[in-house]
Amino acid sequence: MVVLSHPIHLENIAQIKTCKPASNIFTEIPVVDLSHPNAKHLIVEACKELGFFKVINHGVSMEFLTKLEAEAVKFFNSPQQEKEKSGPPNPFGYGNKKIGINGDVGWIEYLLFCTNPEVISQNANAVVPGISETLMRNMACEVLEMIADELGMGDREGLSRLIRDEKSDSCFRLNHYPPCPDQLQALSGRNLIGFGEHTDPQIISVVRSNNTSGLQICLRDGTWVSVPPDHTSFFFNVGDSLQVMTNGRFRSVKHRVLANSLKSRVSMIYFGGPPLSEKITPLSSVLEEGEESRYQEFTWSEYKKSAYKTRLGDYRLGLFEKSAAAAVLLPNSLS
Numbered sequence: 001m002v003v004l005s006h007p008i009h010l011e012n013i014a015q016i017k018t019c020k021p022a023s024n025i026f027t028e029i030p031v032v033d034l035s036h037p038n039a040k041h042l043i044v045e046a047c048k049e050l051g052f053f054k055v056i057n058h059g060v061s062m063e064f065l066t067k068l069e070a071e072a073v074k075f076f077n078s079p080q081q082e083k084e085k086s087g088p089p090n091p092f093g094y095g096n097k098k099i100g101i102n103g104d105v106g107w108i109e110y111l112l113f114c115t116n117p118e119v120i121s122q123n124a125n126a127v128v129p130g131i132s133e134t135l136m137r138n139m140a141c142e143v144l145e146m147i148a149d150e151l152g153m154g155d156r157e158g159l160s161r162l163i164r165d166e167k168s169d170s171c172f173r174l175n176h177y178p179p180c181p182d183q184l185q186a187l188s189g190r191n192l193i194g195f196g197e198h199t200d201p202q203i204i205s206v207v208r209s210n211n212t213s214g215l216q217i218c219l220r221d222g223t224w225v226s227v228p229p230d231h232t233s234f235f236f237n238v239g240d241s242l243q244v245m246t247n248g249r250f251r252s253v254k255h256r257v258l259a260n261s262l263k264s265r266v267s268m269i270y271f272g273g274p275p276l277s278e279k280i281t282p283l284s285s286v287l288e289e290g291e292e293s294r295y296q297e298f299t300w301s302e303y304k305k306s307a308y309k310t311r312l313g314d315y316r317l318g319l320f321e322k323s324a325a326a327a328v329l330l331p332n333s334l335s
């Protein structure tokens with residue numbers, strides 16, 4: 001078992017604070033069989049309704065996924081001093097409990113990588129999990145191509161090109177949520193948070209985890225629901241940038257991870273982001289005649305800079321919404 005290196009200060013670990021209480025396991029997560037002719041339609045419907053879906057029949061063998069997971073576990077099982085050689089995250093590298101630089105904490109340790117070869121030197125001491133990143137990026141591209149098709153973009157690669165570009169500003173993350181002892185949960189009186197509620201700023205994120213529960217998503221009515229874990233599948237979530245590119249038709253889903261008292265959760269996530277200079281603006285194929293953008297024009301670089309000044313739970317897009325002249329960073333204003 002991995003021991004968290006610093007003394008535990010419960011008051012520093014975020015606790016559930018918002019929305020309606022989490023209901024039981026949610027059985028209605030849209031499941032998309034990638035090999036089905038109707039897949040692209042189902043993907044777009046899921047992006048609109050939930051901003052979240054599960055992909056099966058993706059062509060990656062369980063044997064291969066198990067090997068990748070074993071690599072991640074090997075890193076997290078290594079001595080604390082070894083892991084810390086890859087830290088602190090600035091923003092890339094090994095992190096323990098602290099997420100970002102604005103005061104967020106969780107019951108988690110992680111390794112964050114930049115996937116752009118020009119910036120890769122920042123990952124110097126880390127084991128770059130190139131295979132997982134490439135595999136998940138390819139899957140994200142396939143899904144983005146289906147989305148582009150279904151949205152009638154004409155150029156099927158119009159979206160996937162943004163994350164295939166050698167200047168793409170994507171990142172990759174390995175997360176480890178150690179079991180959180182019952183006594184600690186009892187002391188706090190509530191579930192402790194592994195990774196606090198947030199939306200992902202990029203275009204699209206692909207998540208693969210072991211069979212441990214913990215991931216929750218927030219539905220349109222503000223209810224938190226638990227996503228049944230499935231180590232054979234990949235989960236996708238719409239990021240803020242894709243919400244803007246569809247002028248709000250797709251939903252950048254709020255999600256979080258709760259600590260589990262019995263089992264470790266190990267996840268790997270690919271965050272597909274565009275090149276820094278890319279303008280994030282609604283696609284002409286989604287806009288109806290006369291429809292205006294709901295957002296001020298911004299580049300990914302501008303959005304990212306602004307996002308990294310915020311706390312996890314802040315509503316980052318608020319600053320860029322045209323209607324919200326009084327663009328205050330209100331936590332939970334997405335719900």
Ligand SMILES: C=C1C[C@]23C[C@@]1(O)CC[C@H]2[C@@]12CC[C@H](O)[C@@](C)(C(=O)O1)[C@H]2[C@@H]3C(=O)O
Pocket residue numbers: 091099100101102104112171173198199200201202271307308309310311312
């Ligand atoms: C608190 C923060 C961590 C984060 C940067 C931020 O200031 C706000 C967005 C956070 C997030 C969420 C999705 C991804 O996990 C992440 C890598 C990203 O791009 O935005 C994290 C950032 C992080 O962990 O540094």
Ligand SMILES: O=C(O)CCC(=O)C(=O)O
Pocket residue numbers: 173175195200207209215255256257267269
């Ligand atoms: O670990 C997970 O399953 C999800 C974590 C997450 O949402 C993130 O790293 O942005």
Ligand SMILES: [Fe+2]
Pocket residue numbers: 198199200205255
């Ligand atoms: Fe996330």
